[in-house]
Amino acid sequence: MQESASAPFAAAPARPAEQLRVQSPFVRTVRRLLRNRSAQVGLAIITLLVLIALFADVIAPYACDQQIRQSGLRRRSPPCIHLLGCDRDKPQLLMGLDSNFRDLFSRVVYGSRLSLQIGFLTTGAAILIGTLLGAAAGYAGGWADNAIMRIMDVLLAFPSLLLAIAIVSVLGPGLINTLLAVAIVSIPVYARVVRASVLSVKEMDYIAASHALGASPLRILFVRILPNSLTPLIVVGTLGIATAILDAAGLSFLGLGAQPPTPEWGLMLGEERNSVFNAPHLVFFPGIAIMITVLGFNLLGDGLRDALDPRRKA
Amino acid sequence: MWRFLIRRLLLLLPVMLGILIVTFVLVRLIPGDPCKAMLGERATEEKCNAFRERFGLNDAIPIQFVRYFGSVLQGDFGTSIKNGRPVTDVLAERLPMTMELTFFATLFATAFGIALGVISAVRHNTGVDVGAMVFANIGVSMPVFWLGLMLAYIFALALKGTPFQLPPSGRLTAGTDLPSLLKVWGMEDAQGIQRFVVLLISNSVLLNSLIQGRLDVFADALRHLILPAAAVGTISLAIIARMTRGAMLDALTQDYVRVARAKGLAERAVILKHTFRNALVPIVTIIGLQVGGLLSGAVLTETVFSLPGVGTQIVDAIIARDYPVVQAFTVLIAIIFVVVNLIVDLSYAYLNPRIRVS
Numbered sequence: 001m002q003e004s005a006s007a008p009f010a011a012a013p014a015r016p017a018e019q020l021r022v023q024s025p026f027v028r029t030v031r032r033l034l035r036n037r038s039a040q041v042g043l044a045i046i047t048l049l050v051l052i053a054l055f056a057d058v059i060a061p062y063a064c065d066q067q068i069r070q071s072g073l074r075r076r077s078p079p080c081i082h083l084l085g086c087d088r089d090k091p092q093l094l095m096g097l098d099s100n101f102r103d104l105f106s107r108v109v110y111g112s113r114l115s116l117q118i119g120f121l122t123t124g125a126a127i128l129i130g131t132l133l134g135a136a137a138g139y140a141g142g143w144a145d146n147a148i149m150r151i152m153d154v155l156l157a158f159p160s161l162l163l164a165i166a167i168v169s170v171l172g173p174g175l176i177n178t179l180l181a182v183a184i185v186s187i188p189v190y191a192r193v194v195r196a197s198v199l200s201v202k203e204m205d206y207i208a209a210s211h212a213l214g215a216s217p218l219r220i221l222f223v224r225i226l227p228n229s230l231t232p233l234i235v236v237g238t239l240g241i242a243t244a245i246l247d248a249a250g251l252s253f254l255g256l257g258a259q260p261p262t263p264e265w266g267l268m269l270g271e272e273r274n275s276v277f278n279a280p281h282l283v284f285f286p287g288i289a290i291m292i293t294v295l296g297f298n299l300l301g302d303g304l305r306d307a308l309d310p311r312r313k314a
Numbered sequence: 315m316w317r318f319l320i321r322r323l324l325l326l327l328p329v330m331l332g333i334l335i336v337t338f339v340l341v342r343l344i345p346g347d348p349c350k351a352m353l354g355e356r357a358t359e360e361k362c363n364a365f366r367e368r369f370g371l372n373d374a375i376p377i378q379f380v381r382y383f384g385s386v387l388q389g390d391f392g393t394s395i396k397n398g399r400p401v402t403d404v405l406a407e408r409l410p411m412t413m414e415l416t417f418f419a420t421l422f423a424t425a426f427g428i429a430l431g432v433i434s435a436v437r438h439n440t441g442v443d444v445g446a447m448v449f450a451n452i453g454v455s456m457p458v459f460w461l462g463l464m465l466a467y468i469f470a471l472a473l474k475g476t477p478f479q480l481p482p483s484g485r486l487t488a489g490t491d492l493p494s495l496l497k498v499w500g501m502e503d504a505q506g507i508q509r510f511v512v513l514l515i516s517n518s519v520l521l522n523s524l525i526q527g528r529l530d531v532f533a534d535a536l537r538h539l540i541l542p543a544a545a546v547g548t549i550s551l552a553i554i555a556r557m558t559r560g561a562m563l564d565a566l567t568q569d570y571v572r573v574a575r576a577k578g579l580a581e582r583a584v585i586l587k588h589t590f591r592n593a594l595v596p597i598v599t600i601i602g603l604q605v606g607g608l609l610s611g612a613v614l615t616e617t618v619f620s621l622p623g624v625g626t627q628i629v630d631a632i633i634a635r636d637y638p639v640v641q642a643f644t645v646l647i648a649i650i651f652v653v654v655n656l657i658v659d660l661s662y663a664y665l666n667p668r669i670r671v672s
Contacts, residue, residue, distance in 0.1 A: 038451075154332030158648045161610035162628075166644055169632040170343045246457055250614050253459050254629055269460060273618065276463045277471050277482075287460030295455035302451075 032307040039303020045296030053112040060106035061092070064263040067101040068093075075099050076279035095285045099272060100261075104282065107263040108289050114175075114264050115293055118248045119241040122183040126244075127237050129183075130190025131226070137191065138198030139221050149195065152188035160185040161247055168256045175264070178257035182247045186240055193236050197229030204228075231308050238301035242294045249290050265290045318663055322656055333648045334386065338379050341641045348395055348635045369395060386645070389507065392638035396631070401642045404627065406513035409646070411485065411623035414520055415612045416605070418543035423550035423608075424601055430551070431558025431597075436585060438563060446555065453552030458611040462545035462618035469541055481538050483620040485519060492522055492531050542619045546611040550604040557600040561593035568592070595665050602658025606651050 023031070033039045052059060062068065072090060077097040080086035095104035137148040155163065164181040171177035201207065202225060210220050249266030251257035253273075258264035260271065265286040272282035348371065349362040357365075366372045369392075370381060385392065391401035434446040470482035481487065495516035496502050496509070504512060515521050520539075523531035565571065566589055574588045575581075613625030620626075624643055631639040 150328065150332070153329055154336055157329055157333050157652050158336075158644070159606035159610045159651055162613065162644065162647055165613070165628065165632070166337075166340050166640070169640070170340055242455065249457055250459065250610075253457075253614065254617060256629075266457070269457075269463070273459075273463055276467050280467050283460070283463050283467075287457060287464065290457050290460065291452070291455050294457075295452060298455050299451065 029307050033303055036303040036306055038299040039307065042296050042299030042301070042303055045292060046300060049112055049116060049293055049296060052109060053116050056109050056113055060103075060109040062103040062106040064107050064110040065102065065261050066106075068097065068103060069101055073097065073101070075101055076275060076282060078279070078281055096279070096281045098268070098282055099275065104268075104285055107268060108265070108285055110263040111265045111268065111286065111289060112293070114258070114262070115245050115249075115290070118179060118182075119245045119293075119297065122179050122186070122244040122248070123237055123241045125179075125183040126186040126240065127190050127233065130187045131194045131233065133187065134191035134194030134196075135198050135221060135226055135229075138195035139202060139217070139225065145195075148191070152191050155185065155188045156192075158185075160243075161250055164247055164251060165254070165256060168251060173256045173259065175252075175258040175262060178248050178251045181251070182244050185247075186244060189236065189240065190233065193232050194226075194229060197232055198225055201225050201229045235301055235305045235308060238297055238304055242297035242301065245290065245294055245297070319660065322659060326652060326656060329652055330649065333645055333652070334383060335379075337641050337644045337648070338382060340644075341637050342375060342378075344632075344635055344637070344640075348637060369393075382641075389510075391642035394631075394636055394639050396634045396636045396639070401638045402510050403513065404639055405642060405646065406510050407517050408622060408624050408627045408643075410514055410518035410521075411621055412609070412612050412616070412625065414518060414539060415542055415546060415615070415621065415623060416608050418539050419547035419550070419608050419611070420601070420604070421547075422543050423547035423554055423604065426547075427551040427554025428558050428597065430555040432562055432585070432590065434555065434559040435562030435566065443559075447559070450552040450555045453548050454556075456548065458545055458549065459614045459618050461548055462542065462615050465541045465545055466618070480541050482541065485535065485538055485621055486531065487534050487538075490531055490534060492519060492526070492528065495522060495525065498526065542615045542621060545618070546608055546615045549611065550601075550608055553604065554597065554600055558593065558597050561596045562589060565589045565593040595662055598661050598665065599658060602654055602661075605654040609647055609651065 068091060070091065075097060076099055077093065079096040080090050080093045082088055082092050086092070093103055093105065095108060098104050098107065133148050133152070137145040158166075163185045164178075167181035167184055168177055171180060198221075207220060207224055210224050215224070248257055249264070249269070252264050252266030253270040255267075255270060258267045260267065268286040269283055269290075272279070272286075276283045347362070348369075349357055349365045353361055353365060363372075370378060373381075382392075389402070391405065393400055394404055430446050430450070434443045437443050466482035469478060469480040473479050486492070495512055496504065499512070501509070501512055515525070519535040520532060523529070523535060570592075571584060571588055574584045579588075612623065613628065615621075616623040616625035617629070624647065628640065628643045630636075631643070
């Protein structure tokens with residue numbers, strides 16, 4: 001590990017303190033990341049979302065499927081905020097009621113759990129499989145490389161959402177199948193990224209040294225090559241979470257993803273899309289929630305790219 | 315150049331074959347019996363057998379594939395199981411809508427994206443630049459279907475009665491009549507490729523209305539396209555703006571730009587002739603890469619704006635398990651996508667002669 005190797009240098013007391021502080025690459029990257037404006041905003045948004053998701057039970061005033069039936073309350077009631085002068089006799093509804101008398105705010109809050117899970121799970125699975133395939137292709141070369149990458153090319157020949165729609169139609173509509181479909185269509189991207197960086201790392205002197213020391217191919221691949229080719233993967237993965245959340249929301253919007261009464265943002269939009277003219281709040285808020293979440297991961301991804309790319313000066 | 319072109323075309327063949335195989339296998343894996351889906355749950359075994367016989371569903375899968383492959387090569391995509399019409403007719407009916415939408419979305423995204431990116435780069439680190447990039451960041455994060463609904467709300471309801479009011483759904487104002495070109499040209503008996511081409515042109519409302527000189531219908535169709543095209547194009551607009559800004563900023567620091575300025579060229583010429591031309595390669599790449607996203611966006615947006623295009627058809631066909639239609643549409647979109655990528659590659663070679671040699 002390069003981080004620990006640099007620690008003794010940091011401790012050596014020979015020169016004035018200013019020149020001495022040789023930071024490990026990891027610390028240096030984190031510092032550069034934290035100084036980056038995009039990354040700051042992105043991290044703040046994601047932290048906030050994670051907190052909302054974790055404490056959804058505390059934040060949401062109602063359960064996500066609880067119907068609020070009370071005299072004077074109509075379905076699709078607009079937001080009622082006491083601070084803004086809404087009648088105090090009415091219950092406070094930050095984002096109004098949906099078509100089934102449910103509190104939209106609570107549903108949007110609970111929806112954050114689903115969207116974050118969708119983003120992390122699909123991207124995690126896709127990265128895992130994509131990395132294995134890409135590493136195998138790049139390291140083995142020859143026919144294995146050709147076979148794997150041609151299959152990836154064919155998958156990339158389809159626009160991702162369309163392929164996901166086709167896969168969901170095979171597996172049947174549902175949240176789990178949507179996760180699978182979104183994960184499958186993003187595998188080729190990661191496989192390509194990993195293959196490319198494995199190809200460049202594989203030629204380094206320290207890999208030749210490992211060979212000379214008699215390390216097994218698997219050890220060289222997993223211990224020497226892969227950890228050193230992860231940098232581009234982190235950037236692409238972060239941006240991939242954003243895409244995964246958007247694609248899954250799109251599938252749910254079409255009715256192919258999460259099924260009612262799941263509080264999934266895309267589904268909430270799809271269910272209420274015909275109310276856009278008489279109850280625009282039902283469409284507005286879930287969409288804003290998707291946008292902010294995606295924005296957070298996009299900004300963090302951009303910040304990571306700037307921080308991790310040695311050619312760019314922060 | 316020719317060798318490069320031929321090599322690239324040959325490389326397309328295995329990808330096309332792959333697309334056919336993937337689509338064929340996927341469609342065969344769709345659970346449920348197409349017979350029961352079409353003839354109803356109570357269809358007798360006899361009726362179902364006749365049905366399967368008619369559509370060749372009783373043969374072994376490899377035989378079905380070879381037959382399918384053979385007919386696709388001849389431009390025959392079979393008949394729709396749902397309504398018995400030739401799939402090419404359904405294609406010719408739906409494709410023009412999606413192509414018009416994608417074309418205008420691309421136009422919108424490219425024109426505004428490049429303009430925004432160039433202005434941002436020229437006014438680097440000013441309020442204009444920051445504003446443009448904040449807009450771009452928000453733009454890439456918006457779900458197209460949500461943007462579509464919001465635009466519909468703003469331009470159809472909030473701006474109602476103002477000159478900015480725009481129709482929120484449909485292809486033409488209800489009651490507008492535009493006869494098919496098959497009828498106008500007296501070609502109702504036409505067959506094969508001739509029929510397909512005439513249908514394609516005829517179903518493109520914009521082309522058809524121009525050919526028939528119906529400028530009122532043309533304007534109406536264009537007005538109906540503005541909101542969907544803006545919704546589909548916004549994400550790409552933002553991506554193109556960011557890429558253009560980055561490429562321009564890179565190019566602006568090059569020595570030849572300093573030389574151009576030192577020669578005393580007008581700033582306008584420096585930006586447009588020397589910087590922009592050299593920033594074009596990454597910009598063209600990113601525009602080409604948008605096509606997949608635009609096609610996916612079109613699928614979602616057609617649903618929002620109730621437009622009779624490929625997207626709405628593909629979802630309907632999946633629900634009805636209409637194999638031939640799903641198959642044909644998926645293959646077609648993948649092929650369009652691949653061909654656009656090829657054109658992008660070729661345009662690199664045109665823009666940057668070094669690529670041709672390697």
